[in-house]
Amino acid sequence: MLTDVRRIAALAWPVLIGQLAIIAFSVIDTAMVGRYSALDLAALGLGASIYISVFIGLTGILTALQPIAAQLYGAGHHAQIGEEVRQGLWLALALTIIGFIILYFPAPLLDLAHAHGALRVQTLRYLQLLSFGLPASLIFRLYSSLANALGRPRLVMAMQLGALALKVPLNAWMIFGGLGLPALGGPGCALASTAINWLCAALALLALARLKVFGALQVFRHFSWPRWSYQKEQLRLGLPIGLSYLIEVTTYTFMALFIARFGATTLAGHQIASNLGAVIYMTPLSIGIATSTLVAQSLGAQRTEHARRLAHHGILLSCALACVYCVAVFTLRAFIIRGYTPDPGVAAAAMPLVMIVAGYHLFDALQVTCAFVLRAYKVVVAPTVIYALALWGVGLGGGYLLGFDVGGLAPSWASGARGFWLASAASLMIAGAGLLGWLSRISRRDARFHGHNT
Numbered sequence: 001m002l003t004d005v006r007r008i009a010a011l012a013w014p015v016l017i018g019q020l021a022i023i024a025f026s027v028i029d030t031a032m033v034g035r036y037s038a039l040d041l042a043a044l045g046l047g048a049s050i051y052i053s054v055f056i057g058l059t060g061i062l063t064a065l066q067p068i069a070a071q072l073y074g075a076g077h078h079a080q081i082g083e084e085v086r087q088g089l090w091l092a093l094a095l096t097i098i099g100f101i102i103l104y105f106p107a108p109l110l111d112l113a114h115a116h117g118a119l120r121v122q123t124l125r126y127l128q129l130l131s132f133g134l135p136a137s138l139i140f141r142l143y144s145s146l147a148n149a150l151g152r153p154r155l156v157m158a159m160q161l162g163a164l165a166l167k168v169p170l171n172a173w174m175i176f177g178g179l180g181l182p183a184l185g186g187p188g189c190a191l192a193s194t195a196i197n198w199l200c201a202a203l204a205l206l207a208l209a210r211l212k213v214f215g216a217l218q219v220f221r222h223f224s225w226p227r228w229s230y231q232k233e234q235l236r237l238g239l240p241i242g243l244s245y246l247i248e249v250t251t252y253t254f255m256a257l258f259i260a261r262f263g264a265t266t267l268a269g270h271q272i273a274s275n276l277g278a279v280i281y282m283t284p285l286s287i288g289i290a291t292s293t294l295v296a297q298s299l300g301a302q303r304t305e306h307a308r309r310l311a312h313h314g315i316l317l318s319c320a321l322a323c324v325y326c327v328a329v330f331t332l333r334a335f336i337i338r339g340y341t342p343d344p345g346v347a348a349a350a351m352p353l354v355m356i357v358a359g360y361h362l363f364d365a366l367q368v369t370c371a372f373v374l375r376a377y378k379v380v381v382a383p384t385v386i387y388a389l390a391l392w393g394v395g396l397g398g399g400y401l402l403g404f405d406v407g408g409l410a411p412s413w414a415s416g417a418r419g420f421w422l423a424s425a426a427s428l429m430i431a432g433a434g435l436l437g438w439l440s441r442i443s444r445r446d447a448r449f450h451g452h453n454t
Contacts, residue, residue: 004294004313011290012283014157015148019282021160025167029189032171040186043122047186049253050109050123051130054102056249058095058134059141060242062088064234066289067296067375069149074300082217085146085208087230091238092138099138103131125187133194136201143204148293152213159203163196170195240380244371244387251391255424258403259417266417269349272340273421277357277364280325284365287318288372296376308443311373315366315436322365329358353421360425366432370439377442386434395427 026048034041065088069081102109106127110120144156173181174188184191208219252274259270291314298307329336333354337347371383402410402419414422 001313001316004310005317007294008287008290008310008314008317011148011151011153011293012286014153015289016282016286018144018153018157018160019286020279021157021164023279023282024164025193028167028171029193032168032175033186033189036175036183036185039118040122043119043126044186044189046110046115046119047123047126047130047190050106051103051127053246053249053253054099055134055137057242057246058099058138060245061095061235061238062092062138062141063145063241063375064236064238064380065142066145066149067237067292067378068233069146070293070296070376071300071378073150074297075302077300078216079218081146081149082219082221083224083227084230084234085142085217085219086224087227088142088234089139090224090226091231091234092135092142096135096138099134100131103127103134122186126190129187129190129194133190133197136194136197139201140197140204143201143208146208146214148289149296150213151293151297153290155207155211155213159200163200166196166199167192237375237378237380240384241375244380244384247384247387247391251395251424251427254396255399255420258400259420262416265343265345266349268341268343268346269351269353270417270421272337272346272350273353273357275340276329276336276354277361280329280357280361281364281368283321283325284318284368287314287321287365288369290314291318291369292372292376295373299376304443307376311376311439311443314373315369318365318369319362322362326358326361329361330355333358349417352418356418356421356425360421360428363425363428363432367428367435370432370435374435374439374442377439379438379442382438383435386431386438390427390431390434393427394430395424398423398426 029044029048030041033044065084068084072078072081072084104127106124110123115123140159147153147155170192171189173179174184174192175186176188177183208214208217256267256270256274260267291310294310295307295314298304298310333351337350337354340350341347371387374380374383399420399422400406402414402423403416405415405419410419
């Protein structure tokens with residue numbers, strides 16, 4: 001077991017650092033734009049919520065390359081991985097067209113948000129600037145999926161840390177102006193992100209062409225037109241993955257919109273709990289990605305029992321660390337909240353929600369690790385159905401019933417924002433149990449199939 005844990009940890013820690021760097025991007029944008037103007041901060045918040053939904057959905061489709069490439073790598077079919085990458089680039093181009101249209105012409109979404117006047121203008125400029133960086137973001141997602149599939153997450157981490165180092169000075173220049181550039185406000189951070197995205201995409205393509213680790217893949221050895229057989233396989237896996245990401249994102253987006261009805265103080269407390277939950281979520285997410293890579297490689301090499309053992313140990317590691325986080329958050333909850341806000345009203349609103357975060361993180365860790373391991377087995381439809389029923393049905397639906405006390409039956413301690421968070425905890429418990437049960441079924445079936453054919 002210790003050998004497997006060390007292998008998983010060796011892949012997980014670079015992924016974790018890279019994911020934290022990505023989170024830091026949004027923190028930096030919020031902090032710097034907030035010092036420019038309240039209007040630009042509001043436009044940033046609205047624009048970012050629209051962009052992240054589009055970005056997560058499209059990049060989720062491209063992550064299908066990871067289990068495909070990892071299984072091929074385990075089987076030693078290196079040249080076929082190169083063809084999968086070329087086909088993935090064609091798929092990224094098609095997705096770019098869809099995403100660009102949504103982001104460059106977001107009027108229907110802005111109408112839905114009742115954005116008017118100066119807020120609408122600044123949000124529109126923010127989204128249009130980001131639309132030009134979307135193709136670069138999709139290229140980099142393909143690169144990161146491939147590097148993770150080959151067990152080389154440090155190559156991704158290095159670029160993400162470099163991008164983070166550039167973010168602050170570029171933001172400062174483009175938001176506040178200088179050296180002949182006028183102050184752009186909120187749209188300035190979108191321009192900075194677009195420039196950084198293209199730099200990362202260029203470096204990713206250069207790495208694919210020049211680094212020895214990718215040499216055997218022959219990605220750019222010859223040109224390939226789109227081939228439907230490859231596109232179909234990537235879409236078969238990618239569309240459910242992208243939808244599952246979208247379900248997660250929209251669940252928390254609508255949760256925030258509903259909680260906003262309880263007032264600014266309650267919403268601020270919710271934001272603290274939500275941010276804390278997102279930060280600690282990065283650890284099981286990283287373990288899930290690392291475990292998925294090793295499981296897929298083992299499956300490609302026809303080592304099904306080894307794959308089952310790796311999956312088991314990855315889930316145990318993720319849940320064990322989650323228990324540590326749960327105890328730490330519960331014990332240090334007052335200190336953590338004071339680090340976010342000095343306002344006693346906001347702190348009081350955040351306290352019960354942070355306690356719920358401490359309780360549900362174990363189920364969050366279980367569900368995300370199981371979901372990634374299932375992707376290693378190329379099982380994606382059932383997890384998406386489980387997510388929809390649990391997160392949308394129990395999480396949002398149950399949260400609405402409890403939060404707004406529909407029917408007048410909810411106890412006072414389970415109403416308001418706490419109702420939404422308690423329903424969210426229940427939904428993650430159901431998702432975790434459902435995904436674990438499905439993984440057990442799939443891994444046993446796979447082991448029996450290969451056992452009968454040996």
